[in-house]
Amino acid sequence: LVFTEEDKYGLYSNLLFKYFLAEGIVCGHDLFVASAKEHPDNILKELPAPLLDDTYGKELGDEAAAVKSEDFQDSMKIAWRYQNLPKMETSPTTYTKFGHYYDVSKKMSPELCQSVKQHSFYLHEELSFEPKMKAWNMNSGYARLLQSIQRIISQEGFDGSDPQKKQRNVLRIGIQSLGSVLWGDDICCSDPPEDPHSLTKFLYVLRGLLRKSLSACIITVPAHLIQNKAIMERVTNLSDIVVGLESFIGSERETNPLYKDYHGLVHVHQIPRLNSLICDVSDTKDLAFRLKRKLFTIERLHLPPDLSDTVSRASKQDLAGSAKLLSSGCGAMAIGKKHLDF
């Protein structure tokens, strides 16, 4: 369960959301998109196009094989998107096999979009809640969404209930702007809210559904609007991964020279510790993102070099060495204001 705290204007979290869905299409997973803000069909029309190259077909085959072999019986797949900046001298194909690259300036072709089954849930088009759900004691919008998800999971056999189905596939669920006023929840407007437990109950039941089936889910939430911080703490406990996006738009950091190459910061609040005592802790916790014309990348946050008179130019060995590191934002940063041609 990937829980994303939206940035103030929702620009970048939307992008991350679309990447999750696009990756699903490219991997051949089924999609379920839920929103109260835009119609899911519109969201699906706006997905970024994957960067294709000659070995695309082979990569897809490898990816699909890797995905299937990682499936546990009844535990969920966690999608942890970590976009690496491709090094300038190497092409993306020789890079990590986990995930694909996307070109933000192009839209995904409709044929590719239609290649997987898509289910959508647009709150304002749904019928009003059914009587059985009164026993749930939860916000009706959330309850309807849960019912819808559960129905898809059992009908399409993602929970292994249909032994006839030979090929097991993964369902990618994306829920946009949960907790906002549009869902009928008032945690973003009032403190104390009328029903502080709706969101947490929803997450708990969703977690149960995810654990029981082959699905992964990303949720974006306008966390900066939620008045009651206790809810955010509880929500963090109930999620597997919690990522916060902080954009620099309109904040004082926009003009801070430290951050001049980036558009925002990525805060990883929590990573999952599933099926093991340990978790996969990365070396650094300072991550920043930037949106270039074609690529959206997340890199390690690096201080720009202090270019005084006695600056020591980054030697060729240093550059080569740093280029070997995984998230090589440092390759770009070490250059600083001077341009180095390769």
Next chain:
Amino acid sequence: QGQFTLLRDTQTDGSFLVHHFLSFYLRAGCKVCFVALLQSFSHYNIVAQKLGVSLAAAKERGQLVFLEGLKSCLDLLFGEEEQPGQPSPLQFLSTSELRALFDFVRVSLTPTDGDSWKGPVLLVDDLSVLLSLGAAPVAVLDFIHYCRVSVCYQLKGNIVVLVHSNEDSEDEENELVVNSLCHHSDLILWAEGLATGFCKDVHGQIKIIKRLSLWQAEEQDLVQTYQYKIQDRNVTFFARGLSAAVL
């Protein structure tokens, strides 16, 4: 015997303690009732296998009663109408009443004829989730109290409960529950993140507080502090500042 142990974590994940106690009590031959609210059965099973215990086998022979919260709530909400005589232990999702959960615990740990297990143990992971699901803090404390009377005093068993807390937490209900439990516990294991921040070789610090002051008026609580590093099958503890990476 009759001990109430509180596992507490702050700024870090204390679930390794839960895994430890689970395998510890199972290996000791106790009958364990595990109320697992946050993770699925397979998660605990896989970790327990790394620690040398099979949960599935324990369940088969009746040594382990496992309440998988996530699965039960799905059965409750999406399943057919339940039989009138058997309310689901997760009833509180709709009614905010923890009575059914307590009955479940009591029934699972009451020894039946033919049981040859050593003392019963109740393990809860984790209690803070009950607050998220709509239970009032007072109800949670009552539930613990009832469990304590039943398991610790009547059945002479032990209870181990995990709670989360945060520094400067704004979750007042949670803080209330945690503080109250701290006062009533015999032993507190408190896992914290390091004050100096994140470190690769030392994952955190654990404070072991033996509440001697509960039983004897003049005694002070005994507090010991260690640091730890979690590995795939093991957790190593060492004195503060003496991690293997430093020596």
